[in-house]
Amino acid sequence: MTTDLQIDSSGKLRHLITLDGLGHDRISDLLDRAVELRQHFAEAGQRPQLLAGRTIINLFFETSTRTRCSFELAARRLGATVLNFDISRSSTSKGESLEDTVATLEAMQADAFIVRHRENGTPARLAACTRKAAILNAGDGNHAHPTQGLLDALTIRDRHADFSRLKVTICGDIRHSRVARSDIHVLSALGARDIRLCGPKTLLPVASEFPHLRIFEDFDEAISGCDVVIMLRLQRERMVEALIGDEAEYFSRYGLDSTRLGRAADNAMVMHPGPINRGIEIAEDVADGRQSVILDQVANGIPVRMAALSSLLGG
Structure with a gap:
C-alpha cells in the first residue's frame, strides 16, 4: 500500500x-x-x-x-x-x-x-x-x-479554520485530474462537510470512485451556496477527443463568471491550480476579482x- x-x-x-x-x-x-x-x-x-x-x-x-x-x-x-x-x-x-x-x-x-x-x-x-x-x-x-492539495488546504484554512462547516465545489475535468483527487483527499481528511464534483458527464469520475461525494452535471446547481469554488484547467485535447464541445459551449455551461459566482455563498473563495485558460474555465473579471485567491495559492x-x-x- x-x-x-x-x-x-x-x-x-x-x-x-x-x-x-x-x-x-x-x-x-x-x-x-x-x-x-x-x-x-x-x-x-x-x-x-x-x-x-x-x-x-x-x-x-x-x-x-x-x-x-x-x-x-x-x-x-x-x-x-x-x-x-x-x-x-x-x-x-x-x-x-x-x-x-x-x-x-x-x-x-x-x-x-x-x-x-x-x-x-x-x-x-x-x-x-x-x-x-x-x-x-x-x-x-x-x-x-499532494503538495498542490496541501497548498490548497492551507489557502482555505487561512480563511476558514473549521473545515466541518465548509461546502466546496470542484468543477472541470475531474476524471483526468490529479489535483482534484489530492484536493478531495485533503478536504476529506480535514473534515469538509460537503464536497461536490461537477463537470460534463464525459469528464466526471465513475460514481464508485467517490461514493461519499455528490456529483453534478449542472454547475448552477453545484455552486449554489458553496463556500469554496475550485476550478480545474481544461486540457484542449479533450475537445480533440470529442469528450466535450467547443470552448464557447464549455464556458457557457461550466465556466465561472460573476453571475454564476453570485449563486455561491457571500465572499466564496475562487481557486484554480493554474495555469488558467481565461474565458474557458473562468472569466477574466472573476480570475482577477476580490474573491480570487489564485495568487495566494501560488505564494x-x-x-x-x-x-x-x-x-x-x-x-
Missing part, C-alpha cells in the same frame, strides 16, 4: 506520494509547519538553513515551470543544493531504466528526488527502490499531486513545499 510505503517503522513520514490515508493529524502538522516557515520568512532577515548540506534533485518527466520553480525556491530557501536533471540528455533516453538512473544519483549522495511523471504510480515505484533518499510526488498521471506553494521537504529530511 502507498500509505505504508510513505511511513517508516518509527511512524515518521518517509516519502510524500499521496495524501490519501495520511489522516487529519499528520496533514495538520504539515500545514502548521508551513505556517511557521511562512511567518519566519515574513519576519526574519536571516533564512533558516534547515537543509544546508542536503542535495535535492528535480526529476520532471513532464514539463511544469510553476511547480518546478516552486519546489526549487522552497529547497534553496532552506539552504539545500538543487539539481535540475535534464531528462532529454539523461541515460533514460538511451534505454537505462528509471530505477537505475535514480540509484546512480542516490549513490552521488542525493537526499531527495522530486518526481513528476505522466504515468500513475511512478513516484511510488521509485520510493520502493530508494535506500535512503526521500521521494516527493510532484504529480503523477491522474493519481495525485503558499513555497512554504508548503518547504514544510514537506524539511519534514522528510528531518530539518
